[in-house]
Amino acid sequence: MTVLNINNNKHQIDANDDMPLLWALRDILGLTGTKYSCGSGYCGTCTVIVDGLAQRACMLPLNSLVGKQIITIEGLSSDSLHPVQQAWLDENVSQCGYCQTGQIMAAVALLNEIPDPDDQQIDRAMAGQLCRCGTYQRIRKAIHLASSMMKTSQDEK
Amino acid sequence: MTRLSRRNFIKVSTITGTGLMLGFNLSGCSDDSGNSDKSSTTSFNPNAWLRITEDNNITIIVAESEMGQGVMTSLPMLIAEELEVDLNKVTTERAPVDPKFGKQKTGGSTSIREAWHPLRQAGAIARDMLITAAATTWKIAVSDCSANNGHIEHTISGKRLSYGELAPLAATLPIPETAFLKNPEEFRLIGKSVPLLNGPDMVTGKTLFGSDVTLPDLLVATIAHCPVFGGQLTSMDDSETRKIPGVQDVVRIDSGVAVVASHYWAAHKGLQSLKLEWDTKGNERISDQSIMDRFSSHPDTANEILSQTGDPGAGLQQAKEILEAFYTTPFQAHATMEPMNCTAHVHNGECDIWAPTQSPDDAQYVASTYILSTTEKLFAKIRRKISDVRLDAIRVHTTQMGGGFGRRLETDYVAEAVQLSLATGKPVKLIWSREQDMQHDFYRPLTHHRLSGGLDTNSRISAWKHHVIGPSRGKSTGGAEPIIYAVPAFQLGYTEDNYPVPTGYWRSVGSSHNGFVIESFVDELASSAGADPYQFRAGLLEHSPRNLAVLRLAAEKSGWGSPLAENTGRGIAVFESYGSHVAQVAEVTVTQSGTVRVNRVVCAVDCGIAVNPDTIKAQMEGAVVFGLTACLKSAINIEKGRVMQSNFHDFRLLRIDEMPVVETHIVVSDEEPGGIGEPGVPPIAAAITNAIYAATGVRIRRLPVSPADLARH
Incomplete structure (x- = not known):
């Protein structure tokens, strides 16, 4: 039994502690917004945020996560859309949508670290996030847009 | 009215x-x-x-x-x-x-x-x-x-x-x-x-993909297929597997062996612990190199002439200049981000299937072949048809697909899920690992092409011969005729030569490789004629106003002819497929070490009335990435009868830091809509390799592009 903090809730997970977070999320907790694609950390499809950083859920055994704060796509925003999600809609980024939850989590982590990234910083942070539909150009635009949306809302506060 | x-x-x-x-x-x-x-x-x-x-x-x-x-x-x-x-x-x-x-x-x-x-x-x-x-x-x-x-x-x-x-x-x-x-x-x-x-469901994770299906008492399975194509399981030791907590069963089915468990992780660990022996049926002899060698040794004369106009033999004889070239295009995987998966529940002679599928009717049919009784099967065989009433008992619930690109026209994974539910009596969700998905695809076929072209005294094409060698006529020769250019003598020949590697429909199918071959060879002819590649094409498209218009639009928007930086070139290509016309200009820089960087791709598309222009732009961007990946980054290689690539570290997809600027210009049209999911793929490889030629003088006739071919150009 492992107790984890996921989306600001404590979850007791009855599984072997070598199980990667990805499968605990999907098959035990029913949080299917985090997707499986490569299982080896190559593609970023399963990206979640752990203690503020973008991490591959397929590579994180449960026993490495005790005491850490895990955020998945389901916990990104409690009521309305997170600015990154809104920017994704405004730029009409998604095609099949399968990799996009991971892309969004990686973008959120990037903007937490660098609120106003340039193209090179976006490329560096997002280069591990694969998309077979080819939405990269729009992802770049959406991150710039989210950055300005977050800046505006920060200024208003 | x-x-x-x-x-x-x-x-x-x-x-x-x-x-x-x-x-x-x-x-x-x-x-x-x-x-x-x-x-x-x-x-x-x-x-x-x-x-x-x-x-x-x-x-x-x-x-x-x-x-x-x-x-x-x-x-x-x-x-x-x-x-x-x-x-x-x-x-x-x-x-x-x-x-x-x-x-x-x-x-x-x-x-x-x-x-x-x-x-x-x-x-x-x-x-x-x-x-x-x-x-x-x-x-x-x-x-x-x-x-x-x-x-x-x-x-x-x-x-x-x-x-x-x-x-x-x-x-x-x-x-x-x-x-x-x-x-x-x-x-x-x-x-x-x-x-x-x-869109809102996709960005919040609420969209239900096939692999997200949940049901009461659902079991999760994963599968191993024989690594060598055409092989079969001969023996198995599952004693270690059955000790793993969560593993429920190990099931041998037609296509391999699956571990069924309470969740994917247990199934995955169980599969790793299986000791399997396969009869490879002698197929270790197969490699992509051996196939290419065999294709290269075929005589020049095609087994079948699929299409002919004029007298290409005479046309070549009378030509001022004759050009000949061989091209080879490799196996390609679909590599959808969502691996193959299907959930099946066979209960009381009925069956529910949840599948991300492009062919729900085929999914229903394939399921029926497993759940019918022996008598019904016999009856069906005699009538060559499954009774409609029995098919009613098989309900296919089609989910969103995490990419399709033609892979999900096949129903292999559906048949497997149905067999696993039958064997266990429970609803089973089968999810293939990435490795199985990569190594058991229905690949774009490896094909070999021989081209002969003649130029007349006016530096126009006088004759064109294209001989395609490959398996499956449709998948090998699709898009090879008619060519859009004014050519008085034309011949498309085909020699069928099969190999035990499964082939399928890969976004734009035959047009994906024939687009590359045709638009490369046209470029070679332009070069031999000493003509500008854009002007040479335009001169052969006077009879084809829609193709000419997209060619002109792409050239104009790309700044065709304007100066470029060192080691940088522009390439142009135009192709008509699926009722639409697409021209692309790629701007490419080649480094001293032979690395190719695509800086910009300008697309001009005439797909008739543009229903949703932003979707058309998205499909052009996607097609450019899909085709660029296959041109520069990845291919499937076969050695000892098995696929050498296994995951995204050795089947590399284009990444955001390699993404060119893609501009799409849509021709205003009142013609009926054409297709848009595929037509952006056929011209892109040639646009890139023609740009490489412009930058380096090296003509690429075999994909994917190898940096070694371009180093110190």
């Missing part, structure tokens, strides 16, 4: 009997001949429906599958346009799978092309029936009523009734013989960029 054939539409009684439901057919029913007299609705099987209920729900029920191409947005646009209703008020449901509805495939870039007439006609008919219902209610003339935003309004008094309020009365009216369809200049929705209707 469009005169309709009433036999293409029927009213369907809804279960409650209180709404309006129109049935129509989405394939080949655009019959505007006006022969409505011979209408007979008794033998007509609709495969699409429009339903308006009393509570104002407007639903279209169609058989298309969504894999990112945007049909679940662009199809409702067609009906909303004529029905005069807000797009957000139209929901889309997936039609049930039933053989009497005909084929239910989503492939070949056909969705909008087939729906263009019938969906708009259905919207117009429903609108006119609602108007008649309102006029009857108010006892006024039809001409005093108009449809606006989900209501019929009395133009003079301004009173209005909603479609839902009018639907019960409209349902009692006859289907009109005539209906007005808007002229393109009257469109308020078609031609406007609309964001995907399922």
Whole structure:
């Protein structure tokens, strides 16, 4: 039994502690917004945020996560859309949508670290996030847009 | 005004009997001949429906599958346009799978092309029936009523009734013989960029993909296939596997062996612990190099002539200059981000299937071959047909696909899930690992091409011969004829030579490699003629105004002819496929070490009337990335009968830091819509390799591009 903090809730997970977070999320907790694609950390499809950083859920055994704060796509925003999600809609980024939850989590982590990234910083942070539909150009635009949306809302506060 | 054939539409009684439901057919029913007299609705099987209920729900029920191409947005646009209703008020449901509805495939870039007439006609008919219902209610003339935003309004008094309020009365009216369809200049929705209707669900993780299906008592399985194509399992030791907590069963099926568990992780660990021995049936001899060697040793004469105009032999003999070249294109994997998966539940002789599939009808059929009794199977074999009643017991629930690109036209993974549910008596979700997905695809076939071309004294093409060597005529030669250029003598030859590697439909199929071959060889001929590659093509397209127009547009928007930086070149290519015309100009820089960087791709597309322009742009961007990946980054290699690549570290996809700027320019057109999911793929590889030639003088005739070929150019 492992107790984890996921989306600001404590979850007791009855599984072997070598199980990667990805499968605990999907098959035990029913949080299917985090997707499986490569299982080896190559593609970023399963990206979640752990203690503020973008991490591959397929590579994180449960026993490495005790005491850490895990955020998945389901916990990104409690009521309305997170600015990154809104920017994704405004730029009409998604095609099949399968990799996009991971892309969004990686973008959120990037903007937490660098609120106003340039193209090179976006490329560096997002280069591990694969998309077979080819939405990269729009992802770049959406991150710039989210950055300005977050800046505006920060200024208003 | 469009005169309709009433036999293409029927009213369907809804279960409650209180709404309006129109049935129509989405394939080949655009019959505007006006022969409505011979209408007979008794033998007509609709495969699409429009339903308006009393509570104002407007639903279209169609058989298309969504894999990112945007049909679940662009199809409702067609009906909303004529029905005069807000797009957000139209929901889309997936039609049930039933053989009497005909084929239910989503492939070949056909969705909008087939729906263009019938969906708009259905919207117009429903609108006119609602108007008649309102006029009857108010006892006024039809001409005093108009449809606006989900209501019929009395133009003079301004009173209005909603479609839902009018639907019960409209349902009692006859289907009109005539209906007005808007002229393109009257469109308020078609031609406007609309964001995907399922966008909000996709960005919040709520979209249900096949691999997200959950059911009570669901088991999760994963599978191993023989690593060598065509091999079979001979022995297995599963003693370690069965000790793993969560593992429920180990099941041998037709195609391999699966571990069934309470969750994926246990199934995965169980599979790793299996000791398996395979009979490889001698197929270790197969390698892609051995196939290429064999193809290269074929005689020049093709086994079959598929197409010929003029006298290409004489044309070549009389040519001022003859050019010959060999091209080779490799195996390619689909590598959808969502690996193959399917959930099946066989219960009491019935079966429910949840599958991300482009072929729900094939999924139903393949399931039936496993769940029928022996007697029924025998009977089916004799009749060569499964009884429709028995197929009713197999319900296919098509989910969103995490990419399709043609891979999900196949039903191998559906057959496996059905067998696993049969064996365990439980609902089973089968998920392939990435490695299995990569190594057991239906690949774009490896093909070999021999080209001969002649130039006359005016430096125009006098003759063209193309000999394709490969397996499967359609997949190997698709798109190789007719060529768009004015060529007086043409021949397409084909030599079939098979190998035990499964091949399938890879986004744009034969056009994906024939586009590369044709547009590269045209470039070679231009170079031999000492002509500018753009001007050379334009001179051969005077008879083909739509191809010429996209060629000119791409050239103009790319700044064709303007100076470029060192080691940088531009390449151009144009190709017509799936009813659309696409030209692309790629701007490419090649480093001293031979690394190729694509800086910019300008696309010009004429796909007829642009239904949802932003989707068209998205599909062009996606096609460029898909084709660029196959041109520069990855291929499937086979050694000792097995695929060498296994995951994204050795089958590398284009990454965001390698993404070129992609600009798409859409030709304004009033022609009927063409396809858009595939036509952007065929020209891109040649646009890139022609640009490499312009930058380095190195002609690429074998894909993918190898930096070693370009180092120190």
